Amino acid sequence: MIDDATLKAWFFREVFPLEPALTRYLRRNWRNESDIADLRQEVYAKVYSAARERLPLQAKPFVFTTARNHLINLAKRAQIVSIEHVADLEASAVAIDTVTPDRHLTARDELRRVQAGLDRLPPRCREVVVLRKIEGLSTKETALRLNVGSDTVEQQMVHGMRALVDFMMGGAGKIRRPQAKKGAAKATEQ
C-alpha cells in the first residue's frame, strides 16, 4: 500500500501535467462535451485507487490505458452507443498521445499563462483574486477593502480559482457554475 504523501507527489509530478493531453483524448473519444470534466475526475479517481496498490513505473501509458478502459466500459453500458464506437476505442492506439513530449512550463511561461487566465476572469472576480493573491490580503481584509461580505469574496475566489486552475491545466478558463441562476442572484446582491 502506497501512502498518500507519495501518491500526492506522484500525481503532482507525473499525472497532472498530462491533463491537457488527457482532456484532448477524452474529447476526441466522447461526443458529449459536458461530460468531459466528470470523465476526467473519474479517470483520476481510478488512477488513484490503482496506484495505491502499486505505483506504476510509467505514468503516461497507465493514465491513458485507464482512460481508455473507462470509456469502453461506459460505452458498453450505454445502450445508445454504437458497437462501432466501442470497436474504434478498443482498436485505437493510446500510443498517439504518448508520442507528444510533455511540455514542462518554465516559471516565466507559467507566469505568462496565469496572467492570460487572469485577463479572462470577469472584472469583479479578477479584482478579488488580485487583492488576495497579489496584494496578499486575507479574505476578511479583501471584503473590507471592497466593502462586500466575506461570503461574496469567498464565492468569487472559488470561481476564480476553478477558472484559473482550468486554464493552467490547458482548459479554456471558463468553468461551469453549480447553478447559473444562483450565481447571478449572488452577483446582484453586492
Add this chain to the structure above:
Amino acid sequence: MSSVVQTEEIAARWLLRREEDDWSSDDQARLDAWLDASPEHKVTFWRLESGWQKVDRLASLRRPGVPEASARPALKVWRPAVVAGLIAACLVAVAVILPASGLLGRDSYATDIGGRATAPLADGTKVELNTQTRLRAAVTRKGREVWLERGEAYFDVAHDASRPFVVHAGPKTVTVLGTKFSVRRDGDRVEVAVVEGKVRVADTGAAKVKPALLTRGDMVIADGGSTLVAATSVERVASVLTWRQGLLSFDQSTLSDAAREFNRYNRRKLVIGDPQAGAMRIGGSFEAENVEAFARLLQEAYGLKVEEDGDSVKISS
C-alpha cells in the same frame, strides 16, 4: 447538477480556508476527514492544489511598498535568480494588471427602478441603462467587455476593428465591431435588437448552436435553450427602444404584457383584475413613469374599472 462541479466547489473552499491565518488543527482534521471520504475528493483537491500553486506566481507581481502579509503558505520565498528571471515578464504583466486592480466601482453601473442613466466608456462607446439595470464594463487595450447582470441597455459602440466589443448576457454572448444595438436580460431570457451595423449572438461557453448574425432591424429573442431570430423591421426595433425617450410603445400587445412593462419602471404596480381585461389588445405610446395617465386612458377609452390605492392600481373589466 454535476457532482464534479459540486466537489470542486467544496475542494476550492477548503483550499482557500487553509490559506487563512486562523486555520486550526481542528480545521485540518475536518479537511482530512473530507479527503478520506472518497478518492474523488482527494484527486479533485490535489488537482486544484497543484494548479493553484502555479497561480502563486502572481505573488511575484506584487507592487513594491505593499507590506507582505504574515507568513502565508501561498507566498513562496523566491530565490534571487528566479526573481531576476521573472523581472522581464513582470514588467509587461504589471502594466496590464495595475489598471485592472483599479477597475472596481468605476466600472460598475446600476439604475434603480424607474431610473435611466448614460455611461460613457473610455473608448468612446456610450451605454444607456434602462430601469433596474446592472452592468459592469472593462475597457482595456486588449478588448472591450461588458457584463449585463440584469435589465436592459442600449449600446452606441465606437468603431475599433482591433478590439471587438463583447456583451456577456448570461446564456448569450454578443460580439460587435461598431454599431448601435440594445440587449435586455431577465435571468436566462435575452433579447437583442439591432439599430445599425452587424452583431453576432452566440451561446456563452461551448458553442452548441451556430451563432446568429444580425443586421439592422433584426431581433433575437432567446430563452434558455431556444433562440428565435426574427427579421422584423426597423420600425419594430425603434419601438423597442422608445424607452430611451422615456416612452413605452405597444402595438397590439395584451394589457397583461403592457402592465408587466409598466411595472418594470414603477414602484406603483399595475394589477390586472381579471383575465378578460388582461387579454385586451392595446396600442400606442405612453410615458413609462406615468401609470396614472395610462390607467385613466384605459378608463376613458375602454371603459375599464380603475381602483387606486397606495402602491397599486387595479384594472378590471
